[in-house]
Structures are given as structure tokens and as C-alpha cells.
Amino acid sequence: MLIELAHFALILAFGMSIAQTIVPMVGAQKGWLGWMRFAEPAAVSQALLVAFSFAVLTWAFIVSDFSVQLVYLNSHTDKPLIYKISGVWGNHEGSLLLWVLILALFGASAAWFGEGLPNTLRARVLAVQGSVSVAFFAFILFTSNPFIRLENAPLNGTDLNPLLQDPGLAFHPPFLYLGYVGLSMTFSFAVAALIEGRVDAAWARWVRPWTLAAWMFLTVGIALGSWWAYYELGWGGFWFWDPVENASFMPWLIAAALLHSAIVVEKRETLKSWTILLAILAFGFSLLGTFIVRSGVLTSVHAFANDPERGVYILAILGIFLGGSLVLFALRADKMQAKGVFGAVSRESALLLNNILLAVSCFVVFVGTIWPLIAELVLGRTLSVGPPFFDAAFTPFMIALGLILPLGSILAWKRGVLGRAKVPLGVLAFFALACAGLAFAIQTGRSSLGPLGLALGIWIVGGALVDLALRTGRGSGVDRLGRLTRLPRADWGKMTAHTGLGITFIGVAGILAWQIEDIRVAQLDTPYEVGRYTFTLTDVQQLRGPNYVTTMADIAVQRGNGTPYTLNPENRFYPVANMPTTEAAIKNGFLQDVYVVIGEPQANGGYTVRVYIKPLANWIWGGSILMALGGLLSLTDRRLRVAAGASRPQSNAVPAE
CATH class of the missing domain: 2.40.128 (Lipocalin)
Incomplete structure (x- = not known):
């Protein structure tokens, strides 16, 4: 009976998502306050209904209810409890239910914590989020129902894939989904802003926490997957450029670019159109990753499903949301006029270069991932694009990114000068090169990859520390130390994340060069x-x-x-x-x-x-943990949790008649 109730709750949530899509959007267009406010209870109700369905499915796995087809195919009575629970999302249908649960929870969070948003923007954001839910509810109910019963319940199940019976992989998918689905919120904010024709500093301040949370969860998810591959598969590698690995890496790169471009919008009200485009592409790459994992068009040991029919549904979702939003962007981008101007040597320029490098590196990964499919469809040839291509094509952009990172952090807005940081950066550069020289002298018969990676990592870590020190101003050591303890958490988060990136660079270079x-x-x-x-x-x-x-x-x-x-x-x-x-x-x-x-x-x-x-x-995963911790520190900064300084405009809404 519980299984049937859970299925019915999923159907009710589907209906609620349809209402959430239509009613608030009409209310925002007409200025009807009551219709706009319908979005909040609709989002919360949807989340509660899906949470009930997910809880029932989890209980079915725990008690080994083999009358449920999904439990029979992915569980066994002898399995340890943790793997019975992780078996819920260790398959296509269950993982898709986890996806819609997280999607609904993000929508409910926007309803709970979005009180500072203007009424019309809040209504449109939740309506767009509801439309994404509609698509995925339709997908799970019509093609991937997790609550199908077996007519005759077997005595035991067929077990979960043994490769998935591991603590690292038990938590890897939920964190990845929190990142993937979290980017739906940036997408919703972008589309809502295009509909309203307005992007300003307040919008950037509101969208940054959602982007930061999604990027942080993606970082943890990718690190867990890399760690699992390192010790579980027995080949000793941490990254293979597998299509599914790339599927999570591409939105991570775009989300990192979006984080930095949103800062420019917030501080200088420029790069508006570019930021909107990144917000759309970030979620677009998340949907592309879902297509790669579940369609079977690309071969991967990580794939959840190998069903072209389901792949067509996902491709349709990708086409509708990505294609529709890009058309809207083309029609409304001229409304996003930039206000700020800046010089060639400025923080804006450095962040723009940062964005270009991240976007181009993402494009390189995209081309390498999708090229075998294009070659087979167009040329009729079976090709394989492996690590040699990605290492050669991707690495130069990461080196360039690492080189500019400390410089961009210390430059002033609008017109910057490097004079005040010339001495500390000069000392840092000398120290990094000296360490590289020492490493090169000690090693014998090996390439320069290790010493160069060591120097680049030291440059990034040292640059993060120099940037933090410069923020304390001048004065005695005691005064500067006092100011250091009073710096905003976002500054500490930035330093921690950049330090983590530098440590990861050192780890990657070390394991590749000196193994x-x-x-x-x-x-x-x-x-x-x-x-x-x-x-x-x-x-x-x-x-x-x-x-x-x-x-x-x-x-x-x-x-x-x-x-x-x-x-x-x-x-x-x-x-x-x-x-x-x-x-x-x-x-x-x-x-x-x-x-x-x-x-x-x-x-x-x-x-x-x-x-x-x-x-x-271990420096690879230690650096990843520091990057995620930096995101968490920044997320706790009150300036990111509240749209400080952004006055809420008076509502012109009227009650619906």
C-alpha cells in the first residue's frame, strides 16, 4: 500500500509542478500578488510529496521488499545496510527520483529563503524552476517509474553492481546531483531576468549563493568519484577522461566561470549578457551530462542506463530548455546593457580572461567527449579520444589560468596597478622557481612536468596568501593581524579555495611525473x-x-x-x-x-x-576538500546570504480579481 501511495504522491507532485509553472508566471505578468504568492506553497508542497515518495522507496530497499521490481533488480538480503540504502540511487530509476527530490528541495529553498527578492522576480524564478520539474516528473512517470510491482515477489534480489558497493561511491551520486540540480536555480534566475529585462548588482548578489552551493557540491562529488576510481578500480589512476567524468567536469568549469563573472556584475554592473549566458550554459551542460549518463550513446563504465529511447526524452528536455532559453537570450540580450568601463589592467580584465580560459577549456573537454559520436554519425568511423588528447589540449589553459590567478586577485577594480604587490609577488615568483629548480636537480631522468607543476602550485597558493595579507592594509603587525581576523568570510573562502586549487595542481603534477x-x-x-x-x-x-x-x-x-x-x-x-x-x-x-x-x-x-x-x-583530494571548504566559508558570509544593500522595490502588484 505504501508503494502505491508513494506513486500517487509523485503524480500529485507532477500536478503541483504544472500549477507552479503557470499560476505565478501569469500572476507576475498581470501584477496579481495572490497568484504570484502561490509559487511558495506550491514549491514546498511539491518538495514534501517527493520526499515522501523517496522515503518510501528507501524503506522498501531497507526491508528488502522484492515485490518492487527496482528493489529486486538492485538489492539482496545479504547486502550491508549502507549499500541497501545507496542501492536506491545506484540505478537509473532511483537516481532519477533522487534528481527530482533535489530539484524540488532547491525550489522549496528558494521559496523559504527568497524573501528579499522582488515579488515578480521571485514568482518567475519559481515558475521556471517548476517548468524544469514538470519535464523531469514527466520523464520519471512515463519512462522510468521506480514503483513498478512484480506480480510474484521473488525470495531474493539480484544484488547491486559490486563496483557500486563502496562508501566513496555511495555518497558520490548525491553530491553530484546536488551540483547538477543546483545549477537549475542559476538557470531559473537567468531566464526570469531575461523575461523581466533586468540584470543588476542585486540580481548578481542573489544568484551567487546558488551558484556557489552548486559548485561546492560538484567539487565534492567529483573528488569522491576520483577517489573511488583511485582505490576501487585497481588501476591506480585518479582521472581517465571518461565521458561520464567529463560530464560532471564541464558544468564545474562553467560554474567556476559563472561565479567569477557574477562578481563583476555585482561590483561593476558589466559582463551582464555574458553572465546570463554562462548561467544558461551551466545548466545546459548538466542536462548534457544526464544525457551522456543515461542514453547509452557513449560507452562508459559509469553509465546508469543504456537505453536510446530514454535518451530521446532527455535530448528533448535538453533541446527545449537550452534551445528555448538561448532564443530568449538572443531576443532580450540587448536589454542587458553594461554600465561599468574598465582598463586593460584591472580586476575586471583579469576576471574576464579567467572566464575565457575556463569557457575554452570546457569547450575542449566538450569536443573531445562528443567527437567519437560525431565521427560515427557523420564519417561512419569509430574513433576513441583518450587522455593524450585531453592532456595536450586542456593543460595549457589550466597553466595560463594558474598564472593569472594571483595577479587578478590583487588588482583594483576599474584601473589597477601592480606596484603595491610587486615586492611580495616578486619574492613569491623567485621562491616558486627556486623550488622548481631544486626539484629538477633532485630528480633524474624525468620530464620537467613535476617541477613546473610544483612551481605553479606554489605560485597559486602563495598568491592567495599575499592577496589576503594585502587586504589588511598598512600599520603594525598587531594592527594588521587584528584586521585579518575581521575580514569577511568571503575573503577567507576565496583564499581557501585558491589554496586548494594550487595544492591540487601540485598533487596532479607529482603523481603524473614521479610515479x-x-x-x-x-x-x-x-x-x-x-x-x-x-x-x-x-x-x-x-x-x-x-x-x-x-x-x-x-x-x-x-x-x-x-x-x-x-x-x-x-x-x-x-x-x-x-x-x-x-x-x-x-x-x-x-x-x-x-x-x-x-x-x-x-x-x-x-x-x-x-x-x-x-x-x-592525497594532495589531489586534500586540495579538492579545501576548494569545497572555501566555497562553504564564502557561503556563510552574510553578504551572500542576504541581498545587502539591494533595496527591495515597492510592489505594484494588485490582488487578483
């Missing part, structure tokens, strides 16, 4: 050396887990005369899913990881063992 790899057949109790470490395969056991059997190795590791320790890599086999997985054993360290994978037994009695020494691996 050591060794693959061999290891014999029991026969030590061998890799780098400065000695490895000994001491034992191999057959064990049983909750819902798998495993071959677990004991490998003793010792560095020089240090204390030895044991790593336990595994090969697991899940009988219900009839699928093997590789579980790497990793000794995490601040400066490097020791990474071991056990392979298949060999005819001579040994086992294939892969060993990696991965310098600075």
Missing part, C-alpha cells in the same frame, strides 16, 4: 625492491565476506631499515551478481602512497602483483 610502477610475478616469501621499498608476498588466503568471497594476500612492506607493515590487497567475487572486483591495498602518506594490487595465480605458483609508489596522491 613508480612495477608489475611482476611474485613468489611466496621472496622479497623484491621497488624504489626505496622492499616487498614480500607472505601469504594468500581464501575468505568469505557478507555477500562475496575473496582472495586476500598478505604483503610485507619495509622502507630501508624502517618498521615493516602489511598490506592486504584482495580479489573479490560476488556470486549473486557473478562479478569480480579488485580491492587495492593502500598505505596512505602525506608525501606518497604505497599502492598494491594482487592479480591472478600463475602456473609457477606465484601471483601477479602490481606495485605503485604515488607521490603527493
Whole structure:
């Protein structure tokens, strides 16, 4: 009965979203205050209804209700509880229900926290958000219903994909969806602004928190996915330029550009049209990512579904919202006239260059991702675009971005001069180059990638610290320290995020340039050396887990005369899913990881063992955490939570007759 109620609640939410789309939009056009205010209860009701549906589906997974087809196909009684819960979104239908839940929650949040918005803008934003909900409710109800019953309930399920039975991937999709769907709010603000024909500093102040929240969630989601791939898949990589990886990376890049361009609109009331376009494209790339993940047009180990029919629905949603908003943008962009002017050397110019680099790098990723599909459709050829293309085409733009980041942060608005930061930046540049020279002198027989990445990362981190120090003004050290503690949280958030980016740059360069790899057949109790470490395969056991059997190795590791320790890599086999997985054993360290994978037994009695020494691996995810933390710090700044300084215009609305 609960399942049927949950399905009915989803239908009611669909109807509520239709009303939320039409009534407030008509009210804003006519100036009817009552109709405009209908948007808030409609958004909240929609969120409550979807939350009920999602809670019921989650309960069905927890209690293993195999009369529900989705539970039968993605769960099993022997599965640990955390993976029963994560099984809710470890499939197409359940993940789509999570998508509409987050979409409804963002709409409700706009209703709860949007009191500072003008009535007409608030109504239009919620109406546009409602229209997005309409499309996805129709998609889930007509093509992807998660509440289908089985006529005869089986005794047990077929289990969840073993690769998804991992803590990192249990939380990876929800964070990604919070980012993907969060960008729907920036889209709604952009379309509402185009309808009203008005973009000003107050609009930028309102749209920035939503963009910042979406970018922050995307950062966490991408980092979790990268971390999962690093330790779960057994190949030791952190990024493969897989189409689904790129699907989340493209909106992240555009959201980062939107964050910086919104600052220019807020401070100088320029780049208005560009900012609106970025807000539309950010959500457009989110929809494109949904299409890639669920249509099956591009092959990926991460894909949720391989159904071209569903892909057509998503493509239609993408065409309607992206195409429609771009047409509206073309018709109304002339209303977004810029007011501020600025010189070539100014913060505006630096932020504009930042935007260009991020947008072009996103375009490079887009072309590399979609080119195999274009080649097959147009040329009739099967092509593969892999890491060599992306590394060569994408890296130069990131290097340029890293170089200008500290310079742009310290420049003044309108007309800037570098004089006041010449000394600290000069010292920083000398220190970064000296560290690069030292690293190049120490390494032997390797490329310059590591030293250059180290220098660039130090330049970015040091630049963030110099920028923060310059904001304290002049005076004694005690006075400046006091001013430092009183700086707005947004300044601290900016410094933390930029520091995180620099640390990630160092980590990526280190692991790519200085990694050591060794693959061999290891014999029991026969030590061998890799780098400065000695490895000994001491034992191999057959064990049983909750819902798998495993071959677990004991490998003793010792560095020089240090204390030895044991790593336990595994090969697991899940009988219900009839699928093997590789579980790497990793000794995490601040400066490097020791990474071991056990392979298949060999005819001579040994086992294939892969060993990696991965310098600075954890700096990649540590930097990502700092970037997300910087976004959170900025989000707690009151100036971003309240449209301070933006007076709410008097409403000309009249009650509907």
C-alpha cells in the first residue's frame, strides 16, 4: 500500500509542478500578488510529496521488499545496510527520483529563503524552476517509474553492481546531483531576468549563493568519484577522461566561470549578457551530462542506463530548455546593457580572461567527449579520444589560468596597478622557481612536468596568501593581524579555495611525473625492491565476506631499515551478481602512497602483483576538500546570504480579481 501511495504522491507532485509553472508566471505578468504568492506553497508542497515518495522507496530497499521490481533488480538480503540504502540511487530509476527530490528541495529553498527578492522576480524564478520539474516528473512517470510491482515477489534480489558497493561511491551520486540540480536555480534566475529585462548588482548578489552551493557540491562529488576510481578500480589512476567524468567536469568549469563573472556584475554592473549566458550554459551542460549518463550513446563504465529511447526524452528536455532559453537570450540580450568601463589592467580584465580560459577549456573537454559520436554519425568511423588528447589540449589553459590567478586577485577594480604587490609577488615568483629548480636537480631522468607543476602550485597558493595579507592594509603587525581576523568570510573562502586549487595542481603534477610502477610475478616469501621499498608476498588466503568471497594476500612492506607493515590487497567475487572486483591495498602518506594490487595465480605458483609508489596522491583530494571548504566559508558570509544593500522595490502588484 505504501508503494502505491508513494506513486500517487509523485503524480500529485507532477500536478503541483504544472500549477507552479503557470499560476505565478501569469500572476507576475498581470501584477496579481495572490497568484504570484502561490509559487511558495506550491514549491514546498511539491518538495514534501517527493520526499515522501523517496522515503518510501528507501524503506522498501531497507526491508528488502522484492515485490518492487527496482528493489529486486538492485538489492539482496545479504547486502550491508549502507549499500541497501545507496542501492536506491545506484540505478537509473532511483537516481532519477533522487534528481527530482533535489530539484524540488532547491525550489522549496528558494521559496523559504527568497524573501528579499522582488515579488515578480521571485514568482518567475519559481515558475521556471517548476517548468524544469514538470519535464523531469514527466520523464520519471512515463519512462522510468521506480514503483513498478512484480506480480510474484521473488525470495531474493539480484544484488547491486559490486563496483557500486563502496562508501566513496555511495555518497558520490548525491553530491553530484546536488551540483547538477543546483545549477537549475542559476538557470531559473537567468531566464526570469531575461523575461523581466533586468540584470543588476542585486540580481548578481542573489544568484551567487546558488551558484556557489552548486559548485561546492560538484567539487565534492567529483573528488569522491576520483577517489573511488583511485582505490576501487585497481588501476591506480585518479582521472581517465571518461565521458561520464567529463560530464560532471564541464558544468564545474562553467560554474567556476559563472561565479567569477557574477562578481563583476555585482561590483561593476558589466559582463551582464555574458553572465546570463554562462548561467544558461551551466545548466545546459548538466542536462548534457544526464544525457551522456543515461542514453547509452557513449560507452562508459559509469553509465546508469543504456537505453536510446530514454535518451530521446532527455535530448528533448535538453533541446527545449537550452534551445528555448538561448532564443530568449538572443531576443532580450540587448536589454542587458553594461554600465561599468574598465582598463586593460584591472580586476575586471583579469576576471574576464579567467572566464575565457575556463569557457575554452570546457569547450575542449566538450569536443573531445562528443567527437567519437560525431565521427560515427557523420564519417561512419569509430574513433576513441583518450587522455593524450585531453592532456595536450586542456593543460595549457589550466597553466595560463594558474598564472593569472594571483595577479587578478590583487588588482583594483576599474584601473589597477601592480606596484603595491610587486615586492611580495616578486619574492613569491623567485621562491616558486627556486623550488622548481631544486626539484629538477633532485630528480633524474624525468620530464620537467613535476617541477613546473610544483612551481605553479606554489605560485597559486602563495598568491592567495599575499592577496589576503594585502587586504589588511598598512600599520603594525598587531594592527594588521587584528584586521585579518575581521575580514569577511568571503575573503577567507576565496583564499581557501585558491589554496586548494594550487595544492591540487601540485598533487596532479607529482603523481603524473614521479610515479613508480612495477608489475611482476611474485613468489611466496621472496622479497623484491621497488624504489626505496622492499616487498614480500607472505601469504594468500581464501575468505568469505557478507555477500562475496575473496582472495586476500598478505604483503610485507619495509622502507630501508624502517618498521615493516602489511598490506592486504584482495580479489573479490560476488556470486549473486557473478562479478569480480579488485580491492587495492593502500598505505596512505602525506608525501606518497604505497599502492598494491594482487592479480591472478600463475602456473609457477606465484601471483601477479602490481606495485605503485604515488607521490603527493592525497594532495589531489586534500586540495579538492579545501576548494569545497572555501566555497562553504564564502557561503556563510552574510553578504551572500542576504541581498545587502539591494533595496527591495515597492510592489505594484494588485490582488487578483
